[in-house]
Amino acid sequence: MSQDLAKRKAAEAALKYVVQGEMLGVGTGSTVNHFIDLLAERHFDIQAAVSSSEASTQRLLKHGFKVIELNSAGPLSVYVDGADESNYQLQLIKGGGAALTREKIIAGASKTFVCIADESKLVKTLGKFPLPVEVIPMARSFVARELVKLGGRPVLRENVVTDNGNPIIDVHDLQIAQPLALETAINAIPGVVTVGLFAHRPADRLILGSPDGVREVMPS
Numbered sequence: 001m002s003q004d005l006a007k008r009k010a011a012e013a014a015l016k017y018v019v020q021g022e023m024l025g026v027g028t029g030s031t032v033n034h035f036i037d038l039l040a041e042r043h044f045d046i047q048a049a050v051s052s053s054e055a056s057t058q059r060l061l062k063h064g065f066k067v068i069e070l071n072s073a074g075p076l077s078v079y080v081d082g083a084d085e086s087n088y089q090l091q092l093i094k095g096g097g098a099a100l101t102r103e104k105i106i107a108g109a110s111k112t113f114v115c116i117a118d119e120s121k122l123v124k125t126l127g128k129f130p131l132p133v134e135v136i137p138m139a140r141s142f143v144a145r146e147l148v149k150l151g152g153r154p155v156l157r158e159n160v161v162t163d164n165g166n167p168i169i170d171v172h173d174l175q176i177a178q179p180l181a182l183e184t185a186i187n188a189i190p191g192v193v194t195v196g197l198f199a200h201r202p203a204d205r206l207i208l209g210s211p212d213g214v215r216e217v218m219p220s
């Protein structure tokens with residue numbers, strides 16, 4: 001419960017980055033759900049949202065927001081999304097909610113990526129949270145073997161298919177000392193759609209909530 005309150009506080013603090021009348025990139029997850037609800041509760045007037053998942057799209061539509069495709073939106077000024085882990089450089093692990101591919105695309109298309117999370121997500125070294133990798137179905141076993149060569153322990157996420165129709169492999173037991181190099185290496189495996197390591201495109205702001213309040217972390 002207190003973790004949920006922390007998420008809501010982070011989400012609330014991100015409202016100051018929303019530009020009324022503009023388009024807004026919206027991510028996925030329980031922290032973002034608070035953010036979407038708060039946009040509605042506080043009557044924010046956004047032109048339209050570009051959403052990273054069917055789940056967020058449904059929530060936005062339920063609140064009466066317009067949702068458009070990224071192809072129709074052009075560059076976005078602000079993208080708000082959660083994370084499973086962040087280091088002090090604001091490099092992230094994402095994809096716990098299986099939306100990593102669309103999240104990485106929208107983050108890439110946005111000028112400012114505001115990450116919202118509870119305090120427990122900030123870590124010195126990424127990797128305690130299993131690293132999600134979305135793969136083309138026929139490449140699943142091959143990619144898993146390549147991930148073992150990189151030092152990980154791949155586990156297929158049971159009963160999960162992404163919005164793009166693909167399975168997810170969660171890679172356990174990684175100590176990600178060099179996020180940029182690992183993201184490049186995993187991206188180079190044929191059959192990988194997206195790795196949930198956001199090192200080449202880290203967040204620009206990290207808002208961390210705790211039951212006592214919020215703090216904003218700048219990349220160190």
Ligand SMILES: O=C(CO)[C@H](O)[C@H](O)COP(=O)(O)O
Nearest residue numbers: 029030031082095096097099
């Ligand atoms: O990457 C994500 C979805 O793919 C989420 O942002 C991440 O899993 C954090 O979720 P939550 O806000 O529920 O802790």
